[in-house]
Amino acid sequence: MRALNLSEAARVTRRLLDQYGPARLLRVEELAPGIFRGMLAGGAQALAVIRDNGGISVTEAEPWA
Numbered sequence: 001m002r003a004l005n006l007s008e009a010a011r012v013t014r015r016l017l018d019q020y021g022p023a024r025l026l027r028v029e030e031l032a033p034g035i036f037r038g039m040l041a042g043g044a045q046a047l048a049v050i051r052d053n054g055g056i057s058v059t060e061a062e063p064w065a
Contacts, residue, residue: 012036012048015056020046 013028016038025046026039038046043063048056 008034008050009036012038012050012056015058016046016048019058 009028009030016025016028016036020038020040024041026041028036028038028048030036034050036048036050038048040046040060045061045063047059047061050056
């Protein structure tokens with residue numbers, strides 16, 4: 001298992017906080033190298049992927065009904 005890259009985790013967390021705010025972002029976890037999930041208030045999730053060029057792509061998924 002690869003050690004968590006705190007620099008990547010900090011960048012993703014900052015991006016998700018900027019996008020959703022501290023009241024909506026509950027936690028961030030690394031699912032795989034360069035892939036993170038942000039758990040949002042209300043049950044939605046945000047999937048953040050670090051691209052090869054260093055950019056971060058965020059996709060929000062609505063909660064399951």
